[in-house]
Amino acid sequence: MSSQKIGIVGSGLIGRAWAMLFAAAGYRVQLYDILESQLATALQELDKDLHRLEEQGALRGHIRASEQFALIGVTTRLEELTREAVHIQECVPEVLQLKKRLYSQLDELLEEQTVVASSTSTFMPSLYSEGLKKRKQMLVAHPLNPPYFIPLVEIVPAPWTSPSAVERTRDLMLSLGQRPVTLKREIQGFATNRIQYAILNEVWRLVGSGILSVADVDRVLSQGLGLRYALLGSLETAHLNAPGGVADYFQRFGGEISAVSATYGETPNTQEDRETLAEIARQCEQLVSLEKLDERRAVRDEFLIQLAKLKKQFE
Ligand code: NAI
Structure with missing residues (x-):
């Protein structure tokens, strides 16, 4: 059981799925979104989904749904999200300009220990991290939908991603019970x-x-x-x-x-x-x-x- 903090940017379909995966493994999760209303909906959905999974006998992890839910918090302040996070999982819509803008904001806020992984299905990490100061800490960790039941995660480094960021992301995914594969270098479409x-x-x-x-x-x-x-x-x-x-x-x-x-x-x-x-x-x-x-x-x-x-x- 871990008390490390995980930040999640974007509380839509995939952001919520990651929140459940991390909470199941005992991580403290903070969800960030630009819309407060979206965060309120996300919390309601998470509460409902976790309890439904518990009833179906399909809840992951060793703690109850209510305890998992209690591990999930929200914020609309990016500087609060980045504080003391070991990992940030980015789950904003698949629009390159939007991702670029977000990563340049994160670039100003990221602490040294934090790795930022994008859930992107299509963008190679170099497309949004090139030119950033903290680009060594950035990579892709692409899940498949629905991530709660499909364990594969593709870890894709940019040419400048540090090997330790890759290794730490891989270990983190394993700690969730996901099954990561690590591409040696980025390629369009991943694997x-x-x-x-x-x-x-x-x-x-x-x-x-x-x-x-x-x-x-x-x-x-x-x-x-x-x-x-x-x-x-x-x-x-x-x-x-x-x-x-x-x-x-x-x-x-x-x-x-x-x-x-x-x-x-x-x-x-x-x-x-x-x-x-x-x-x-x-x-x-x-x-x-x-x-x-x-x-x-x-x-x-x-x-x-x-x-x-x-x-x-x-x-
Ligand atoms: P979604 O549309 O369900 O959720 C996106 C969320 O991001 C919304 O809550 C929105 O309010 C929020 N958002 C928008 N701009 C933001 C910003 N600047 N800062 C913070 N939050 C912001 O999208 P979905 O489906 O969850 O996709 C997210 C990412 O996951 C995409 O990169 C997508 O390619 C990837 N992905 C999606 C899969 C799918 O089947 N939906 C499967 C695997 C990866």
Whole structure:
């Protein structure tokens, strides 16, 4: 149990999720937002969510929901947030100018021991930290939604981020029970979106060329590959799929992999290919209408809780 202070900038969806993760591990959490009303709503939501998770038997950590909630405070003053914080998790909207403005304010306030991690899904850390005095203390720690049930965090340093900031962020994530991966250097899309986009490009091509329906292309993952991938990565999957392990796998199937890969064709232009987009949207909305998206998200999260429990046993 720790009494170290964690600051969170932005109390929206992701900021609140981080607040719950840190409080579950016993950290003192302070949430900062520009809107006082947003902080009041965030506290109400947190209180509700923590107690709901407790009722479902899905609360993380070893202390009760009310004790976790008591660890979370709020402020609308950035200078109060930065005071004595060991880590600040930035969760403001995905707008580069907004992030840049915030980081230059933080640059004036950061204490020496504080690391600032951005939750950004898209911006490499050099894009907003270049030229700042405290840029060594800044990096990306990108979660996946919903972070409470998906443990992966991508830690991405800028070229100037200090190795100790990277190491401390990694240790901190492990102390929450999250599963960090550390990129050696920043790259557009980090790792998750690079892999996710490779999949999206190919399902787009398969639907766009009329080979598979949306329901069927999604079944390839949800009823096929995804079941293995929920437990193992693609390389360990390959390792288990040949008698002599991964080297044997690529010896046997490498030729086929290259031959199929040569037929992929161009990267789809998902903004300009309106015909395919309209078809994908039509079929997706037949599967889940726009009015039912929230309901479906709730079901997904409910079953993610079960999956997270099962994975713990697997590990
Ligand atoms: P959100 O819109 O739910 O919340 C943003 C919060 O930031 C709001 O409470 C807003 O009042 C506050 N805010 C705006 N300007 C601010 C400022 N200057 N200072 C302090 N607070 C400010 O956004 P969400 O979805 O929580 O996203 C936050 C970050 O997390 C983004 O960088 C996003 O890319 C990243 N992320 C989002 C995921 C998602 O699925 N929503 C998944 C992984 C990362």
